[in-house]
Amino acid sequence: MKKFILILLVMMLSAAGCSSASSEEKPDENIQTIGILLSDTGLGDGSFNDSAFRGLERARDELGILFDYREAPDGNFEEALEELVAQDHDLVIGLGFSIQEALEKVAKEHPKQQFLLIDGSSELDNIISITFKxxxxxxxxxxxxxxxxxxxxxxxxxxxxxxxxxxxxxxxxxxxxxxxxxxxxxxxxxxxxxxxxxxxxxxxxxxxxxxxxxxxxxxxxxxxxxxxxxxxxxxxxxxxxxxxxxxxxxxxxxxxxxIDNAVFNLTQQLVSEGSISESSFELGLKEDGxxxxxxxxxxxxxxxxxxxxxxxxxxxxxxxxxxxx
The missing domain is CATH 3.40.50.2300 (Response regulator)
Structure with a gap:
């Protein structure tokens, strides 16, 4: 019950932060959009997912991006990722090591789509990896x-x-x-x-x-x-x-x-440069990760x-x- 209340509160407060783009086209070609698949427990965990979500909210407020998100409590990560890919986002994020297998499968099927894996490391050319120390x-x-x-x-x-x-x-x-x-x-x-x-x-x-x-x-x-x-x-x-x-x-x-800083910083690079040049990041005390x-x-x-x-x-x-x- 407590988790349900937390999730409901986060969704109510964050609704304005999500892109309302249809699955067929982006709302404005000049606006960067991001899709994120949250890890197993979804919003309201008071930890991992909520941190990533805060990073995207900050990017929305300060950088003018739009974002959409998916949760997959049933473990059907591939379906959720495919939905985000269909929205033609500039970046699709898979949050958590448990999503890696599904993310890599979807990434192979969509080689022109840029993906970001958080908490795992991938060798695929169209997946940027972030791990933490x-x-x-x-x-x-x-x-x-x-x-x-x-x-x-x-x-x-x-x-x-x-x-x-x-x-x-x-x-x-x-x-x-x-x-x-x-x-x-x-x-x-x-x-x-x-x-x-x-x-x-x-x-x-x-x-x-x-x-x-x-x-x-x-x-x-x-x-x-x-x-x-x-x-x-x-x-x-x-x-x-x-x-x-x-x-x-x-x-x-x-x-x-x-994670919130990492998501914001990469989004900032995406907005300012149009792409993310590095293929992997490992963030510890030295990097303020x-x-x-x-x-x-x-x-x-x-x-x-x-x-x-x-x-x-x-x-x-x-x-x-x-x-x-």
Whole structure:
């Protein structure tokens, strides 16, 4: 019910941002248009999808583009992508690694259409790829978690057994152990990005095992984990977007995966240059593709803040390397 309300609110507020172009022609050849297929959980996830949507809204307001979007909760990504291709957009975006297979299939069938894959890497000539160094931002969240943990046990909840989720996990673990080498990380895989109740139950289990900081990388499933942490009176960390407002008594900080900035910046290049020259992007701390949201609820000491700043600089310089395998 909560997710339905979130989705309804986002759709009501964002309706003006979507292109009303027919499937046969663009409304104006001088206006750039973009189509996006959102990942599995769709709008209202308070995280991944909503961040990308904000980027397109900003592009609409500041750059004058139009956009349309599709959701495919039934998993029929190809049909949704074909609908967007039929609208003759200047760029069609597939959001999330789970869409890659369908996106590549559709891209092969439409070689003149320009596509963008976010959270995956493709070798096809008409697909631009964007990946993020989630491990770098997660390393900093792990540091904060270890600094504020009293039990020396932290919890990590992943949404899938996938490379992108492993980057969250490995970064979080190594950041925590950078502060406290003896700290314990409890790990669970939800295998689901859209079940808040499942996320809540996993978090509750980890809390029973002694975790006093929960870090989920699991979309809307993670929202349930954060809310369970708040109910239990312990700390948590958000992902992708600043999730403080989901649980204002629990979320200390969030690992910002700046999908909104990436979408806006590429759209800006498309508008100004008429095309996007690069074939792939990998965005980390150095490129301002990931980062930390403000620390709230608790305060970092001057020494703790200094240590996080030093770690950030060392990651950017390459002095600190984060293992993701």
């Amino acid at each position: 989630e491990q770098e931002g997660s390393f900093l969240v792990g540091m904060v978690a270890a600094m504020k943990s009293k039990s020396n046990k932290l919890g990590f909840i992943g949404g899938a057994d996938a490379p992108v989720i492993h980057r969250f996990e490995k970064g979080f673990e190594q950041g925590a152990k950078y502060v406290n080498p003896s700290i314990t990380i409890l790990k669970d895989n939800a295998n689901n990005f859209g079940d808040a109740a499942l996320g809540s139950s996993i978090a509750e289990k980890q809390i029973e095992q002694g975790a006093d900081f929960i870090y989920p990388a699991a979309g809307f499933t993670g929202v349930g984990s954060i809310q369970a942490a708040q109910k239990a009176g312990i700390y948590s960390g958000g992902v992708d977007s600043d999730q403080y407002f989901i649980a204002e008594k629990s979320v200390v900080t969030s690992m910002l995966k700046k 990931v980062g930390l949201a403000p620390v709230r609820i608790t305060e970092l000491t001057d020494e703790e803040s200094k240590k996080i700043k030093e770690a950030t600089d060392k990651i950017i310089s390459g002095e600190v390397s984060i293992e993701t395998n």
